[in-house]
Amino acid sequence: MMGFIFCFVAIGLLQWLTPYWWWIMVVPFIWTLMQGKSFRGSFLVGALSAGLLWLIAASWQWSRSAQIVADRVADMLTVGSSMTLIFLTFVFAFLAAGFAGGSGYLLQRALFPGRPSGE
Amino acid sequence: MRWLKALFSLAITAALFWLGQFKIGILPPIGKFVDPFAGFWQNGKDLYTLPKTMDLPGLHAPVTVVWDSRQVPHVFAQNEHDLYLTQGYLVARDRLWQMEFMALAAAGRLSEIFGERTLEFDRSRRRLGMVFGAENTVKALREDETARSIMEAFTAGINAWIDRLDERELPLEYKILDYRPEPWSELKSALILKYMAWTLTGRFNELEFTRTRQELGEETIRQLYPIFPPFTDPIIPPETPWPFRPIVPAPPEKQFYPVAAARAVEADPFVPGSNNWAVAGSRTQSGHPLLAADPHLALNLPSIWYEMQLVAPDMNVYGVTIPGLPGLIFGFNENIAWGMTNAGSDVLDWYHLTFKDSTYAEYKYGDGWRKTQKRIETIQVRGKGTVQDTVIYTHYGPVAYLEYEQPFQPNIPRMAAIRWTAHDPSKELLTFYYLNKAKGYDDYRKALQYFHCPAQNIAYADVEGNVAIWHNGKFPLRWREQGRYLLDGSDPLHEWQGWVPMDQVPHVKNPPRGFISSANQAPAAPSYPYYLGWFYAPFERGARINQWLQARTELTPQDMMRLQNDNLNLRARTVLPTLLQLLAEADLTPTEKAVYDTLKMWNFEARRDLIAPIIFEYWWREFYRGVWRDDMQSEHGRLLWPRADITIELVLNHPDSPFFDDRTTEDRETLALLAQRTFKIAVQNLETDFGPPGQNWRWGKARGTDILHLAQIPGLGRMRLETNGNYAIVNATSRRAGPSWRMVVDLTPGKVRGWGVYPGGQSGNPGSPFYDNMIEAWVNGEYYELLFLKSPEESHKNIVTQTRFEVQQ
Known part of the structure; x- marks a missing residue:
């Protein structure tokens, strides 16, 4: 839970301050490299924090101002509707941050094989 | 095993990062693009909302901008410097991507964005000397103090917008295509002029026609390809006298018959055309002139036109501009109104060359040889490094393609140099500047002197009751039919013989019939002494407009709208x-x-x-x-x-x-x-x-009409619009082209009013409702009354808000 909150807040803050999307990969990776206890847990820390953050942010943008652009982009990418686009935004963040989180943990296990793990 | 697992997971992570950060094929970089904090989700309808008060770097005094309900900015400045600076800032705010894209296309730089698939297009722009022409224009503009200060202020305004633009606010197309805007420059504005010059005058058929003459013989040519086409009612009424002594050169005795193998085309392809006319008070209900203009171009989104009102001391003008050009191109002020159609006269010729050897260092000219110059063009190709291209320049202009090369367009001849007025130094921007401020006919005439290429039929009407039209441009002085076929680059007699004096081009002021008009048809009856070209628009639109106007009096602005939307297929x-x-x-x-x-x-x-x-x-x-x-x-x-x-x-x-x-x-x-x-x-x-x-x-x-996105990005255009009209009809709406701006102006003194519509919207942001909000009205032939304000304090139900730009302390 701690990891989830940290990643959610840190990614949100860094994305707000800088225009880089890849914080969703960097933050969970660093967190799980230091704190990861299991692959599954580490994957979910990244996947859920970034996935939810992007889901909420995209939904908020959509409801506030971005309906027209989302419809046009959905048309461009031939994905049907802007709802699908919100879902795709979630899926991308979920996978990218999830694998980054998982990789952080696995690297930690490879680098420090002696460290106790949660598995 | 642990390392294996870690490496496997890291590989997937790296792949996802790659997918997120880099463009793959035509897809945008997914992560960057869907990021709700900086990607496309930011390009919603309230992007670029300006505060009520803000600093604008470079201003000399505060500027007030009034916004109306269609997002048209009405700019009130206290001096011209601030006016053009603010214009640059506002146009960039709404249309930055579009204007830069047009400039890059003209410069042959699209491969920087699209990679190899636009390389041949880029090469063709370099071979046609587009940048060479734009550089000459910039040089000429910089020599004129007025032009220089307008350009500098306008450029500074655009750059002030670019400077404040942060990554997340980049226009959508930059995010889709994954690149960033560069600083604006005067060269980019000149490139947009050349982009238009090519669109309007870069049409030629010398190659096919030379071949056709060889195959069919002179007699058939005279029968099937007359200089003055049948049924044509020329722009200038045939009875108009020509009160000057022309200097018409005689053709050389020796005809030139080069061997020209060509693929050829059916005639009547889409050619951008336009209509304009002005009716004198003798034919109007109000007793004062009416002017109408509708330029026909390929239709795209964002639209080619941007609507504005520009007010400074001694100037209050309303109209449209092409984003990237200062001033207004079509419009009206408190005294005059004007509108243009493409002249269609021939200002581009091809000179067949004989080179001394395969180094292309010298070409035959007269009894000797002349040296070529070589210009090395460097084309950056995204993902592939740079491609160097050597372009050979002669005293005529660049040689587009050598013997062994495949021309980008089948009508471009090989081993021939292009002679084109768009390459010559000129100051077209001053025409807009002086027209925008014009008080009457003399000012209009003065303004027209600066407009060389693309030559235009410039219709005019004023509150004093005058109507006029000039087939205006810098026209080469030629012998009859010179330039219909490929010319002999080795024969000095084939050179252009000078210029048609600009006061001797076809024109008429206040003709007895009480109206002037043009629809790209032949400018003058065969009695006009100079040869200007032959491939003008066929008779239908011009004849219909003239018949329609001739048959009516008591005309109103609504009648002008009806005629612009006339669907009769003549x-x-x-x-x-x-x-x-x-x-x-x-x-x-x-x-x-x-x-x-x-x-x-x-x-x-x-x-x-x-x-x-x-x-x-x-x-x-x-x-x-x-x-x-x-x-x-x-x-x-x-x-x-x-x-x-x-x-x-x-x-x-x-x-x-x-x-x-x-x-x-x-x-x-x-x-x-x-x-x-x-x-x-x-x-x-x-x-x-x-x-x-x-x-x-x-x-x-x-049939219907498709308005594609300028870069043909799917989803960003408007397809299958159910439109009236067709090519060769006054309402010249076809599948991909049509009236790109319809304007009607009533020139009642003290109460000048205008109406207009274009198939698009003020915003270039596809996420804004103002991206395409005028399309329905345009399809239905409806107009908006243009809000022509006298002062920023004026109240009107269509005024939405104001922005006050302050001097930066």
């Missing part, structure tokens, strides 16, 4: 009754008979709810091809086909012409047989394309 009205008479009804199937009856009942209007227009379109196309396909065969490919107007002339006046015979058969086919045969084929084709006669044959549905 081609059909001229030729269809004769064609229908030729059909043998007894030989028609029940379906063909029904189609025949529909055509017979037709009132010749290209209206979206009718099915007759598509039938005529299909039949005419088939008939036209049937007439010429066999005659225009050559072992070197097709030739330049005679045009529709000459075809109609043969049908009406020479029904026994041998051209109706199909030379490929032994029988002798008649006009009637050809009409019958092509009618049946047309009906078959219609059934194949649209099923049995019915709703699917409706003009609006079967």
Whole structure:
């Protein structure tokens, strides 16, 4: 839970301050490299924090101002509707941050094989 | 094992990062693009909302901008510097991506964005000397103090916007195509001028026509390709006298017959055209002039036009500009109104060259050899590094393609140099500047002196009651028909002989008939002494406008709108009754008979709810091809086909012409047989394309109009609009082109009013409702009254808000 909150807040803050999307990969990776206890847990820390953050942010943008652009982009990418686009935004963040989180943990296990793990 | 697992997971992570950060094929970088904090989700409808008060770097005094309900900015500045600076800032705010894209396209730099697939396009722009022409224009503009200060202020305004733009606010197209805007420069504005010059004057058929002359001989050429096309009612009334002594050069005795193998094209492809006219008070209800203008161009989103009002001391003008150019290009002020159509006169020739050897260092000229110059062009190709291209320059201009190269367009000759007025130093931007401020006819005349290329028919009306039109531009002085065929670059006699004096170009002021008009047709009757070109628009639009105006008095602005939306197909009205008479009804199937009856009942209007227009379109196309396909065969490919107007002339006046015979058969086919045969084929084709006669044959549905995004990005255009009109009709709306701005101005003194509409919207942001909000009105032929304010304090129900730009402390 701690990891989830940290990643959610840190990614949100860094994305707000800088225009880089890849914080969703960097933050969970660093967190799980230091704190990861299991692959599954580490994957979910990244996947859920970034996935939810992007889901909420995209939904908020959509409801506030971005309906027209989302419809046009959905048309461009031939994905049907802007709802699908919100879902795709979630899926991308979920996978990218999830694998980054998982990789952080696995690297930690490879680098420090002696460290106790949660598995 | 642990390392294996870690490496495997890291590989997937790296792949996801790659997918997120880099563009793959045509897809945007996914992560960057869908990121709700900086990706496309940010490009919503309230992006770029300006605060009520803000600093604008570079201002000398505060500027007030009033926004109306269509997001048109009305700029009130206290000096001209601030006016153009603010114009630059606002145009960039709404249209930055579009204007930079046009400049990059003109400069041959699209491969920086699209990679290898635009390399040949880019190479062609370099070979045509687009940047060379733009550089010459910048040099000329910088020599003029007024022009220089306008350009500097305008550029500074655009750059002030670019400087404040943060990554997340980048226009959507930059995010989709994954690149960033560069600082603006004066060269980029000049490139946009050249972009328009190429669009409007970069049309030529010397290569095909040289071949056609070889194949068909001089006599047939005279018969099928007249200099003055049939049925044409020229722009300048034929009775207009020419009170000057012209200097017309004599042609050289020796004709030049180069061997020119060419692929050729059917005549009547889409050519950008336009209409404009002005009616004197003698024909209007108010007793004061009315002016109407609608330039026809390929239709795209964001729209080519951007609407503004510009107010500074001694100037209050309303109209439209092309994003990237300072001032307003079409419009009106408190004294005058003006609008342009493309002149269509020939300002681009090809000179066939003989090089001394394969180094291309020298070419034959007169009795000796002249040296070429080489310009190295560097094209950056995304993902592939740089490509160097050597362009050979002669004293005429650049050589587009060498013997062994494949031209980008089939009508560009190899081993020939291009001589084009757009390469010469000129100051067209000053025309807009002086027109915007013009108080009367003398100012209009002064303004026109600066407009060299692309030559335009510039219609004029003023509150004093004058109407006028000038076929204005810098026209080469030629012998008759010089430049119709490839010219001999080694013969000094083939050089342009100087220039047609600008006060001797076709023009008329206050003609007795009480109106002036143009629709890209031949500018003057054959009695006009100078040869300006021959491939003008056929008769239909010009003749219809003149007939319509001639028949009416008591005209109102609403009448002008009706004429701009006039859908009468004059081609059909001229030729269809004769064609229908030729059909043998007894030989028609029940379906063909029904189609025949529909055509017979037709009132010749290209209206979206009718099915007759598509039938005529299909039949005419088939008939036209049937007439010429066999005659225009050559072992070197097709030739330049005679045009529709000459075809109609043969049908009406020479029904026994041998051209109706199909030379490929032994029988002798008649006009009637050809009409019958092509009618049946047309009906078959219609059934194949649209099923049995019915709703699917409706003009609006079967033809329709597509407004594509400028970079053809799917989803960002508006497709299948059910429009009226057609090419060669006053409402010249076709599948991909049409009236790009419709404007009507009433010049009642003290109460000048304007109406306008264009198929798009003020915002270039596809996420804004103002991206395409005027399209429905445009499709339906409706107009908006243009809010022509006197002061920023004026109140009006359509005023939405104000922005005050302050001087930065």
